[in-house]
Amino acid sequence: MHWGEEIEYNLFYLDNITKKVQLASDAPTILARYKELSNEEQEKIGFKLMPEFGRWMIEAVPSTPYNSYADPQQLLSCF
Numbered sequence: 001m002h003w004g005e006e007i008e009y010n011l012f013y014l015d016n017i018t019k020k021v022q023l024a025s026d027a028p029t030i031l032a033r034y035k036e037l038s039n040e041e042q043e044k045i046g047f048k049l050m051p052e053f054g055r056w057m058i059e060a061v062p063s064t065p066y067n068s069y070a071d072p073q074q075l076l077s078c079f
Helices: 027-036 039-045
Strands: 007-010 012-015 020-023 047-051 057-062
Touching: 027 047, 027 057
Parallel strands: none
Antiparallel strands: 007 057, 012 020, 047 057
């Protein structure tokens, strides 16, 4: 992930009993948890989370210019 790039996440909930997938409107909760992190913790993660169009979407952008992630698992394993 390079400066200027973004990854948009759509949030879903899987009900293991009914095997149904639904949109999860958890973006405000996730963003609030992210904002509770100290600046040092946010910089360690290396990207910023931002609201996107709906309550089921989050956008991730690099915190510093020209930083790069070769492995998507780095982004997915932070929470």
